[in-house]
Amino acid sequence: MFDYSVKLKNLKLKNPVIAASGTFGYGEELNDFFPVENLGALSTKGLSLKPRLGNPMPRIIETPSGMINAIGLQNVGVEAFLEKKLPLLEKRQVTVIANIFGNTLEEYIEIAKILESSSVAAIELNISCPNVKAGGMEFGNDPKMAAVVTEEVRKVFSRHLMVKLSPNVTSIVEIAKKVEAAGADSLSLINTVTAMVINTQSKKPMIANGVGGLSGPAIRPIAVRMVAQTYQAVKIPIVGIGGITELNDILEFMIAGAAAIQIGTSNFTKPKIAQELIDQLQNHLKTEGLSSPQELVGTLEGF
Amino acid sequence: MKASLIQDRLCDVVYQIPLSANYYRLGLHSQIDQFTPGQFAMLAVPQIAGVLLRRPFSLAKQDGPITEILYKVVGKGTQALSQVDVGKKIWMLGPLGHGFNEIEKINEGIAVAGGYGIAPFYELAQIRKNAQKPFTIYYGARTQSDLLYLEQFAELGVTLKISTEDGSMGFHGKITDLLNQDFAERAPQKIWSCGPMGLLSAIKKWSAAKQTDVELSIEEAMGCGTGICLGCVVKDQNGQYIRACKEGPVFNGASIDV
Numbered sequence: 001m002f003d004y005s006v007k008l009k010n011l012k013l014k015n016p017v018i019a020a021s022g023t024f025g026y027g028e029e030l031n032d033f034f035p036v037e038n039l040g041a042l043s044t045k046g047l048s049l050k051p052r053l054g055n056p057m058p059r060i061i062e063t064p065s066g067m068i069n070a071i072g073l074q075n076v077g078v079e080a081f082l083e084k085k086l087p088l089l090e091k092r093q094v095t096v097i098a099n100i101f102g103n104t105l106e107e108y109i110e111i112a113k114i115l116e117s118s119s120v121a122a123i124e125l126n127i128s129c130p131n132v133k134a135g136g137m138e139f140g141n142d143p144k145m146a147a148v149v150t151e152e153v154r155k156v157f158s159r160h161l162m163v164k165l166s167p168n169v170t171s172i173v174e175i176a177k178k179v180e181a182a183g184a185d186s187l188s189l190i191n192t193v194t195a196m197v198i199n200t201q202s203k204k205p206m207i208a209n210g211v212g213g214l215s216g217p218a219i220r221p222i223a224v225r226m227v228a229q230t231y232q233a234v235k236i237p238i239v240g241i242g243g244i245t246e247l248n249d250i251l252e253f254m255i256a257g258a259a260a261i262q263i264g265t266s267n268f269t270k271p272k273i274a275q276e277l278i279d280q281l282q283n284h285l286k287t288e289g290l291s292s293p294q295e296l297v298g299t300l301e302g303f
Numbered sequence: 304m305k306a307s308l309i310q311d312r313l314c315d316v317v318y319q320i321p322l323s324a325n326y327y328r329l330g331l332h333s334q335i336d337q338f339t340p341g342q343f344a345m346l347a348v349p350q351i352a353g354v355l356l357r358r359p360f361s362l363a364k365q366d367g368p369i370t371e372i373l374y375k376v377v378g379k380g381t382q383a384l385s386q387v388d389v390g391k392k393i394w395m396l397g398p399l400g401h402g403f404n405e406i407e408k409i410n411e412g413i414a415v416a417g418g419y420g421i422a423p424f425y426e427l428a429q430i431r432k433n434a435q436k437p438f439t440i441y442y443g444a445r446t447q448s449d450l451l452y453l454e455q456f457a458e459l460g461v462t463l464k465i466s467t468e469d470g471s472m473g474f475h476g477k478i479t480d481l482l483n484q485d486f487a488e489r490a491p492q493k494i495w496s497c498g499p500m501g502l503l504s505a506i507k508k509w510s511a512a513k514q515t516d517v518e519l520s521i522e523e524a525m526g527c528g529t530g531i532c533l534g535c536v537v538k539d540q541n542g543q544y545i546r547a548c549k550e551g552p553v554f555n556g557a558s559i560d561v
């Protein structure tokens with residue numbers, strides 16, 4: 001009997017395909033294209049304690065096989081999310097992962113406390129956010145700080161805690177180990193790669209924020225490498241993210257060690273992509289005679 | 304007008320006609336029922352040299368199952384698009400966003416267009432004609448060869464008021480100067496406008512001074528066209544960012560900061 005579901009410790013997904021944070025809104029828009037409850041899970045646009053305006057324009061620029069964004073984490077805030085956005089997702093029985101970020105440790109804790117008494121299945125902790133109390137250094141760039149945020153959120157949130165790792169670090173493996181020790185249930189990687197494009201006429205950056213985050217197929221080999229290395233170093237499940245556009249990309253991540261994957265930028269270029277990949281992956285696994293996606297995870301050889 | 308469902312379809316290219324000044328008319332067998340002028344589509348240009356994102360284009364005309372797009376080659380995506388032959392296929396996602404309002408209702412219908420901002424007024428002219436309402440387009444361009452659809456508009460009974468920056472056709476100067484000349488004593492009932500941001504902010508100012516109702520179709524870089532990337536925002540009158548692709552691209556002029 002084939003079983004498509006995936007267990008990330010205490011989080012059960014009907015399939016291993018998750019919509020990545022910031023690339024699927026709050027699930028309202030792409031419902032026109034396929035029933036969003038077909039997703040393994042939906043990771044929400046990053047939520048903060050208070051609503052955020054976001055960055056000035058221009059916010060995005062295309063790059064070879066990728067794009068850079070500096071949206072500035074524009075979002076409705078956690079309260080408005082619970083009141084106005086979550087009910088639709090509950091009604092459709094979507095497995096919701098609340099992606100959260102804060103500018104201080106206290107903000108992270110506060111949001112997690114609020115979510116503890118909601119219906120969300122999990123928190124995805126975005127630690128690629130500047131810590132205003134530490135001179136703007138990102139939480140996720142410092143192994144100690146990454147561990148502290150994880151530990152503190154762990155204390156106030158009892159359900160699944162996924163921590164999303166930044167690739168903009170010297171050693172993602174070191175941070176992964178620290179975050180695992182601090183109580184994370186799973187790791188998702190990677191977030192976007194900090195990048196820049198310059199207009200050679202005006203000599204100014206092409207996006208208003210100066211730098212932004214690179215996503216799309218351009219970052220996939222970096223992400224696959226990081227998943228493979230992290231898989232060897234931790235025991236908790238890994239969720240692979242970065243430039244997935246077709247079935248073969250998913251297989252790569254799973255072989256490297258990802259128990260589930262997230263689809264980001266591809267949702268922009270093809271609104272039905274998640275549904276298509278859910279179907280294709282299922283067919284592939286069955287054709288290969290596997291009884292569950294898990295059988296493929298971490299089957300990498302010669303590394 | 305009945306709203307058409309958004310679809311993402313692989314469409315046959317039924318025609319690809321080069322015009323002057325690097326413009327093309329592209330006919331796609333889209334099978335959409337209809338659209339509201341001002342709505343747009345995201346086209347997946349051929350996957351050349353790392354082009355990733357789809358490109359937004361106004362829907363210019365619907366003729367049975369065929370949608371026309373009027374586009375100008377400005378970069379690698381539109382260059383690749385212009386190389387697609389008749390009989391090949393292109394993914395088209397649309398119709399997207401909100402188009403112009405009160406198209407059939409307004410008695411004195413006036414549009415102001417610049418560049419490929421002329422595109423939505425092709426279908427709009429057809430709707431005005433069907434509703435037996437007059438339609439005047441103030442159409443500004445750099446030079447004569449940038450002016451498009453002139454024959455089509457003549458057939459649809461549109462009054463064309465042309466201005467060119469070099470004086471090669473029509474009024475010599477800016478389109479707002481021509482508007483000032485024609486509306487020295489009075490104000491038009493309403494203006495629909497589409498074109499470069501500079502033109503739109505000039506029309507917004509002009510309309511505000513005249514206390515004329517104005518709708519602007521704005522152009523921003525777009526990542527998705529479906530409202531999920533937040534890459535296409537404009538500021539509304541409350542200083543909040545709203546999405547050009549979802550809440551727009553047509554906005555009431557007073558409601559946005561351009």
Ligand SMILES: Cc1cc2nc3c(=O)[nH]c(=O)nc-3n(C[C@H](O)[C@H](O)[C@H](O)COP(=O)(O)OP(=O)(O)OC[C@H]3O[C@@H](n4cnc5c(N)ncnc54)[C@H](O)[C@@H]3O)c2cc1C
Nearest residue numbers: 358359360361373374375377378379380381419422522523
């Ligand atoms: C709602 C909406 C409706 C639109 N409708 C139409 C339409 O009906 N017809 C049409 O031709 N275009 C239209 N556009 C603009 C069109 O989307 C762009 O011209 C196109 O995306 C450019 O793609 P590219 O790959 O060729 O250029 P890119 O490779 O992305 O850009 C190459 C170069 O061209 C420049 N460039 C990019 N965009 C423009 C531009 N708009 N004008 C001048 N230079 C530019 C860039 O700055 C760059 O230097 C519309 C845009 C929006 C948002």
Ligand SMILES: Cc1cc2nc3c(=O)[nH]c(=O)nc-3n(C[C@H](O)[C@H](O)[C@H](O)COP(=O)(O)O)c2cc1C
Nearest residue numbers: 020021022046069126190191215216242243264265
């Ligand atoms: C426009 C945009 C907005 C994003 N917003 C968020 C966010 O709010 N929180 C977050 O953790 N990641 C965010 N991401 C990162 C993605 O979730 C994902 O990690 C990254 O884009 C790599 O995957 P991809 O190549 O499939 O897009 C965003 C990415 C994009 C392109």
Ligand code: FES
Nearest residue numbers: 527528532533548
């Ligand atoms: S283009 Fe993505 S939100 Fe408008």
